[in-house]
Amino acid sequence: MQATNRSKNGLCGGIRSAEISTVVRTIFHLDMDAFYASVEQRDRPELAGQPVIVGASPDRRGVVCAASYEARAFGVRSAMPSRTAWKLCPAGIFMPPRMEAYRQESRAIMALLADFGGQVEQVSVDEAYLDMSHHFASFDCAAAIELGAKMKSLIHARRHLTASIGIGSNKLLAKIASDHGKPDGLFCISENEKVAFLRTLPASAIHGVGKVTSDALAKRGLITIGDIQDFTGDLRSIAGSFANQLKLFALGEDNRPLEFDGTIKSISVEETFERDTQDRKILVPLLMEQADEIARKLDKEHLAARTVQVKVRYSDFKTLTRQMSVEDPLESKEDIYSIACSLLRREKLVQRPLRLLGLGVSGLGPPSTQLKLPFESPS
Ligand SMILES: [Mg+2]
Numbered sequence: 001m002q003a004t005n006r007s008k009n010g011l012c013g014g015i016r017s018a019e020i021s022t023v024v025r026t027i028f029h030l031d032m033d034a035f036y037a038s039v040e041q042r043d044r045p046e047l048a049g050q051p052v053i054v055g056a057s058p059d060r061r062g063v064v065c066a067a068s069y070e071a072r073a074f075g076v077r078s079a080m081p082s083r084t085a086w087k088l089c090p091a092g093i094f095m096p097p098r099m100e101a102y103r104q105e106s107r108a109i110m111a112l113l114a115d116f117g118g119q120v121e122q123v124s125v126d127e128a129y130l131d132m133s134h135h136f137a138s139f140d141c142a143a144a145i146e147l148g149a150k151m152k153s154l155i156h157a158r159r160h161l162t163a164s165i166g167i168g169s170n171k172l173l174a175k176i177a178s179d180h181g182k183p184d185g186l187f188c189i190s191e192n193e194k195v196a197f198l199r200t201l202p203a204s205a206i207h208g209v210g211k212v213t214s215d216a217l218a219k220r221g222l223i224t225i226g227d228i229q230d231f232t233g234d235l236r237s238i239a240g241s242f243a244n245q246l247k248l249f250a251l252g253e254d255n256r257p258l259e260f261d262g263t264i265k266s267i268s269v270e271e272t273f274e275r276d277t278q279d280r281k282i283l284v285p286l287l288m289e290q291a292d293e294i295a296r297k298l299d300k301e302h303l304a305a306r307t308v309q310v311k312v313r314y315s316d317f318k319t320l321t322r323q324m325s326v327e328d329p330l331e332s333k334e335d336i337y338s339i340a341c342s343l344l345r346r347e348k349l350v351q352r353p354l355r356l357l358g359l360g361v362s363g364l365g366p367p368s369t370q371l372k373l374p375f376e377s378p379s
Contacts, residue, residue: 024139024191025131027258028148029166029174032109032126033183036066036327039105040095042160051076051092054327056342058086058094063342065097066327069183078328079335081342099325102126105159112154116147121258123365124306126327129171129258139169141188148186168194170254172207175366179205194252199226206249207366208302210331213239213246225250242302267297268309268360276315276353283350283357290359291337298361304329306363308339312349313356321358322347329368336361 032038037052051071056062064085067076074089086092106125113120119131136143148165155163164185166177173189176198181187189197198205203225204214216238222228228235228250235243248254269290277283298304308330309323322343330336340359344350 023133024169025133026136026139026144027168027170027174028130028132028144028151029168029171029178030113030128030130030151031164031166031178031182033162033164034066034068034072034327035105035126035161036097036102037068037071038161039098039102041068043101047093051089053082053085053089053092053094054097055085055094056082056346057096058082058092061342061345063324063326063339065325067092078326079330079338081338097325105161109155109159109161109163112158113151115154116151119258119260121260124329124363125325127365129174131258139191141167141190145186145188148188152184152186168252170252171256171258172249172254173252175207176201176205179368189252195229198250198252199224199229201225203228203250206246207254208242208245208249210299210302210367212296212299213242265364266309266360266362267294267301267305267364268311268358269293270311270356270358272313272356273354276355278350278353283354286357287340287344287359288333288337290357291333291340294336294359294361295331295333298331298364298367301364302367303364304331304367305336305361306330306365307361308336308343309360309362310340310343310349311356311358311360312344312354314352315355317355319356320347320349322349323362325363329365330361331367 036054040052040054041047049070051074052068053064053071053076054066055064062082064076064078064080064082066078071089071092076085076089102125110122113128113130118134121129132147135147144167148167152163152165155161162184164178164182166174166181167188168174168177169191173194177187177189178185201224203209203217203222206225220238222231228246235247239246271286306329307323307325309321311321313319324339324343
């Protein structure tokens with residue numbers, strides 16, 4: 001790989017930090033398996049092996065927050081309307097979310113991870129990157145897997161939950177490795193094999209390749225990561241300013257450091273009406289537009305969200321906000337819209353005219369690299 005934007009007047013002006021080679025790190029990505037549903041199954045042993053669906057009851061309008069693997073096998077997933085989930089999986093056991101219990105569990109797991117030393121970047125309630133480089137003289141999959149196995153068995157012994165751990169020389173590879181091994185996975189991508197390993201994966205498995213970028217790549221025939229590795233044309237015309245980074249990612253190169261304070265915490269938009277309104281014909285299209293705007297911003301920043309928040313202000317300036325969190329990161333405008341609608345209905349926020357309507361997302365982190373199943377959009 002070569003520095004592609006060498007400065008005109010030389011003297012290392014054009015070398016970007018991502019292209020300076022550094023010591024090979026050992027990065028773990030830990031992701032709890034079907035976290036919310038697994039906590040429910042652990043706390044109520046009669047639910048073990050059952051299709052557990054955490055979220056609204058199917059006889060009420062509302063959405064799924066999380067689903068156990070048994071329910072996922074039927075195509076149930078986060079942000080899907082509960083009615084749709086019930087149609088797909090009539091035997092599903094629906095349970096209301098217990099967010100405080102999940103947060104408490106999260107703190108207990110993160111405390112166990114702290115015992116292994118090294119830097120930890122907690123990405124969400126059930127996901128973290130860990131820099132374990134200090135345990136090893138150099139990057140070595142066999143030794144790293146041994147440490148990963150210890151970590152997994154400690155979590156299982158103390159918390160009775162399973163985690164998937166992915167290991168690689170950077171965040172990109174570690175995340176792909178943990179998704180690859182799921183559930184109860186432990187998988188390492190070696191430096192020698194990383195380029196070959198990535199070849200067959202879809203382009204969308206690369207961090208930052210959302211729907212817009214993957215559609216643009218597909219139009220030019222770039223379907224797999226291998227296609228991007230081999231592409232000799234002008235990637236900038238397809239992926240814009242992301243092109244250099246994309247090529248490096250496709251080759252398994254990623255120098256992003258672990259972060260302890262994400263730069264963007266939330267994204268939100270709001271609109272004040274000229275005249276207060278509770279007319280669905282005005283509110284529904286506006287909410288869709290807002291969801292679309294947020295989804296575009298997420299895509300641009302290569303982020304996904306776990307929490308959706310709605311905000312309303314009434315004629316008397318009384319302002320309310322309500323939020324809902326789901327387990328799998330959300331990227332699409334349909335999912336964001338679906339949750340926002342569900343919140344407005346559940347909390348009966350539009351029973352009198354609104355002066356303002358706002359929509360926001362937080363709990364931002366990397367998008368899921370798992371392939372998603374299509375589902376019918378909310379009516
Ligand atoms: Mg998880």
